[in-house]
Amino acid sequence: MEQLTFLAVHAHPDDEASSSGGLYRLLADQGVRTVLVCCTNGECGDAADGAKPDADHHDGDEVAKIRAVELDNAVKILGISRLVRLGYRDSGMKGWPQNDDPESFWSTSVAVAAGKLAAVLMEERPQVIMTYNAYGFYGHPDHIQAHRVTLAALELIDYEPTLYFNAIPNSIMAIWRLRWEQEDREKAEADAARGIVRAPEVRDPDEEQIELGTPDDQIDAVIDISEVNGAKFDALEAHESQIADSFWMKMGREQFIETMRTEWFVRVTNPMDIAGCVEDIFSGYR
Numbered sequence: 001m002e003q004l005t006f007l008a009v010h011a012h013p014d015d016e017a018s019s020s021g022g023l024y025r026l027l028a029d030q031g032v033r034t035v036l037v038c039c040t041n042g043e044c045g046d047a048a049d050g051a052k053p054d055a056d057h058h059d060g061d062e063v064a065k066i067r068a069v070e071l072d073n074a075v076k077i078l079g080i081s082r083l084v085r086l087g088y089r090d091s092g093m094k095g096w097p098q099n100d101d102p103e104s105f106w107s108t109s110v111a112v113a114a115g116k117l118a119a120v121l122m123e124e125r126p127q128v129i130m131t132y133n134a135y136g137f138y139g140h141p142d143h144i145q146a147h148r149v150t151l152a153a154l155e156l157i158d159y160e161p162t163l164y165f166n167a168i169p170n171s172i173m174a175i176w177r178l179r180w181e182q183e184d185r186e187k188a189e190a191d192a193a194r195g196i197v198r199a200p201e202v203r204d205p206d207e208e209q210i211e212l213g214t215p216d217d218q219i220d221a222v223i224d225i226s227e228v229n230g231a232k233f234d235a236l237e238a239h240e241s242q243i244a245d246s247f248w249m250k251m252g253r254e255q256f257i258e259t260m261r262t263e264w265f266v267r268v269t270n271p272m273d274i275a276g277c278v279e280d281i282f283s284g285y286r
């Protein structure tokens, strides 16, 4: 039988775990070859002491070194067959000065980066690939660029893989939103009890409001990751410098395994003429 190969294009070390960690581990366990293309080194992440990139002593190159080791560990946990680092500099969030660094992923030519990705695609010939939608799922410039570079690379290769974008159904997003609001309220109450009063967050009126969720009926792949979500948690935990205080880690391993049982995707190209919503991302190929 033809070797099945899956390839995901991710922006930063840790995105492979958060957006597709369950899928990676599941496919590896099924004997599928799995490839991760990580576009940036993640220089704009938190430093080891928690310092943010705008802090004077924040050293992006040091952060990238820590994140490289963390990524290697996550790759092992998820059973990823091959990691390709494109090596671009992290562009930071929209409007940050790092956007304009000539070595940033955001500043790089889409055509040049697409050529590099296309070379990997031609070598590996994955039947199924995954990246983010045109908003980069949540508006991060490097995620938007990963989307653009992936679509451009598909124009350069001699076959058409099935492309999926990761997604969260609106029904699930609504549950998470309630949970986050609850956490915010609890934090404000705890602060108030200690005499700390915080100014309410003011939204930038120019800021584009991006809808994170996808209408439930537009989801094309619902992947049950309940057998492997312990490994997903461990892979997230491997990115300790970035997500030690994320809501996943606060949830703890046990509750994570109980709660985070599914990954969702939207199909974008469909060379195998797959109809309807599937439970196997390789539907049509096996």
Ligand SMILES: [Zn+2]
Pocket: 011, 012, 015, 140, 143
């Ligand atoms: Zn990212």
